[in-house]
Amino acid sequence: MKCLLRPLPLPFHLPLNITTVIHITALRLYSSTMARTYESALAHLDSIQSNRAVTSLFSPPASVSVSASVSASSPSAKDLNALAIPEMLSWLARAGLAQDDLARLRCIHVAGTKGKGSVCAYLTSVLTRVPAAVGRVGTYTSPHLVSVRERIQLDGRPISRELFARYFFEVWDALTEAARDEAARSGNKNVSAAEVEGPASKPFYFRFLTILAFHVFLREGVKSAVVECGIGGEYDSTNVLPAEAVTASVISQLGIDHVGMLGGTLPEIAWNKAGVMKPGRKCFTRKLRGGEGEEEAMRVLRERAAEKKATLIEVEDQEVERWGGVRRTETGSLEGEFQRYNQALALKAAAEHLRVLDGSQHVPAEETLSDLAERFSDGLRQAKLQGRSETRHYGDFTWLVDGAHTAESLQVAAKWFAGKRKASAGDAKVVLLFNQQERDVAKLLESLHGGIERELGAAQGNFFDYAIFARNDVRRKTADEPERDLAVQQAAADAMRELSPRTETAVVGSVDEAVEKIQAAQRRDGGKVVVLATGSFHLVGALLRILEPDAEL
Template sequence: MASCLTSIRSSRVVRLPRLTPFLNRSAIHHSLESLLFKRSQSSVKMADRTYESALRHLDSIQSNRHVTSLFTAPPPSSSSSKPTAQDLNAQAIPEMLQWLSRAGLTPASLAAAGLRCVHVAGTKGKGSVCAYVTSILLSPPAASAAGRVGTYTSPHLVTVRERIQLDGRPISRPLFARYFFEVWDALTASARAEAAASGQRIPEEELRGPASKPFYFRFLTILAFHAFLREGVRSAVVECGIGGEYDSTNVLPADAVTAAVVTRLGIDHVGMLGATLPEIAWHKAGVCKAGRKCFTLRAEGEDGDETMRVLRQRAAEKNALLVEVDSAELEGWDRERVTAGSLDGDFQKSNQALALLAASEHLRVLAEEAAAANPASPHLRANEEPPLLQVLGTRFASGLRSARLRGRCETLRDGDVTWFVDGAHTAESLAETAGWFAQKYEGLPSNPKLVLLFNQQERDVAKLLRGLHEGIEKRLGRVTFSCAVFTRNELLPAAVGEPERDLSVQRTAADVMEKGAHGVKTIVTDNVGDAVEKIKAIQRDEGVEVVVLATGSLHLVGALLRTLEPDGEL
């Protein structure tokens, strides 16, 4: 076993063989975890095809975090033979196409089944744009033409079913389990057939287990496409995971895409996408499709001209039409008249604009296809150009107003504690959170005790925290928080026997806060449950109204929602 593990580790990130890429896609995962899987769940019986069993199987496959970690450069002194980001990126789409084929799907089959998608890339606002487009397509002016609507987004906050929505609601537990095992079994059967064809003798438990499956995001992407086809989805809203050009969702062919969107750009996932906005723009514009429109915001600022040059060049290379929305057009749109009650935050105006344009284009393409299929019908006609934002905003006002997105600029009330919750986790998005929170604070009728609940486990916590605090202080003109709680993202305390959790990030954040905001009390915890209890204790002990800003991480927000809503369906 030792020699086997050594061999597998050494080949962990080598280019995968054509017939059996599942054999070395994961090293320790393939050997050690398959042993655990064999004991508990690899031999899936019909009686065990439950939702809970599907979740256990899903948890057994390789995580997204492991894959993204491959893009982190080794230390300068390291002699690691780690492949470059370029090498890994170049493998992404060919590998995804192979996995798609093993599940019984092809890009052509997605288009042939009638699936038509709005494909959304970007750094900030992707989730909001997806929520708006989904809601617009479900609204009365669009519903009959759009047909059944599916939405695929990431990450999830509370339950993985949030990622795959049918008509605006997370897929049900029974449907998730049914389609999960249909995909799982198809991949197992393909692995078995490939092993037999190549003369390899692979234990059945390994064929049935996680070693013959793609990593987490790829599997869920395939599952979403499979569910959409099985459920008769006509219109789908598909969000990229990371980037665009090499993202797993970019196996969608031009015939299955009606419109693309590139939302606001920011610096994130540097190892995979680059360290400048133009570099990142190159990846995001990968969703442009031949003969289709791609809607984006005209970039401004220091890198604006170069960023737009890259976006225009990429669109031209892909024979797509880039439609740019500039600040003047946004300023001229009186969205407040029609969107009261929509997703919170002034910055949503640009996301609403992109969603209106993309949804309108989606409906135009559907009408164009319907007219081509029924040339004798005088009622089927496609407008060549979308109307102005003001017209679209009025037409689809109900869709804009009914859009919802958990964990983004969300307000929750629990007795005398009010929670302002936003999953912002980059410098740019936290700047927007600062503006949103300051606006909310100015509208409060009283002078409550303010508490910050914060974590960011992977990025520069000190830089992000300073930016957030300075942004709020600039807007309000004074230090705002009397207490700041810094926690890890785990839901509950460590179990008996579990190693002590590393709190170095949280202590660094507390130190930064104490130095930057004189007089603030800081608390460090190793789980969100304890953090919430400490905040509630402030309200109980002091008998005052407490307002909390919870931000810095979507993982933190997900754990917070599960803590505040323990009876919510997982």
């Protein structure tokens, strides 16, 4: 297990010399003379160990009761998580970067379970509209939906294919040279060129992209950066940022997710997310109250802030609700009233970022959300984020797209969907396109359906005329491909028939088949069609590739 997580001395953690065929293929792929194209960069990236291969090593822990035993004290040193930051620092050094280099950046570090992507989108949009004050803005987020370039943005736009390829190979080659030097120092003559030049000498996917993002920001003269955690905070790869690089941090809405890595209770997860707090800096979070484990989670956040000598700013729901948020002038992404809580966190963090950049030492009079919104309203209105509460219109079809994939986020998606249905007129057919491959699909469907029922009322009856459950594969299987496992999709269809007996269900092996079924139903029945596509970012990403086939990857 450890050898998958640690940058061990050669031979590396993913030996390629399993067979002569793989050896020859690897030598061809990683030849130093090959073209340094964008397509080549993607092929190299795809060869790296996936995040899933690593996160699957963390089996969910036994349930831990919410009690005073959960505190700000550090978890066991035996925990695999505890190795993460030392390992990441080692990889960073191999790529030719040090924390002193990262200290040249000024970052807002964002953690959370729900809403962190939205907070990052609002922050990016706000900061790019005050360039004289913040300089060039870089943004690092995950996951991507269509193109990996979405993860690394410069001034609010995905990095170009040309720049991605250039900087990708600068990092790849630096890691290769470090491996070659290490092999020479160790005198190990059994190390092949493929092992040195290939993925065996590289960190796993998210770590590599995190290093690449920092490299891009430094090479492109980024001054202000918005950096989103991947999973957690304390042990997340992005948390190699030194204290002097962070102007403010944000912990968006907390919820239960990634329990194998973060813990099975809200207080445990709060402990991990609080890792983004830095000495002398403010951390903004939505104040929790009333729900299971929420008071305890807030206590943990306060203890962690004291431990880290940070200032925790707890944003009250009443303050946000009195303010009301800033509404978009047209439909698009980041819709729904719940976004006002994410807007509030972004406003406060952006104002603090500007104060720190200005070098102001005095504590300013607290600005109301209305005051801040007046300063930054254009940024809030024009923020965009693919696949988050996003409405897309194509002729007779309206696609309501949201990557919600936990019980809590699906309840939020249900509220958004119900609001759209209340506001719409006509008798359009309504379709659910759904998948979740890794979690309990029946429970997630119950959460979505129950949330819609609470908003629209049980008297409405059928919320969906059709429900299609698809794998996340973009295209249908080829003739020589083995049959795809549809057990999860079948379980979802069975659960849907229990929840809504009058909904017509179908199971398909790919998203393009699902879209074809929806289009065929429209041709048969005529009229308008509204499709709610949700349950997985992978599903949403596949759908967007089909709806926008000419989009640049």
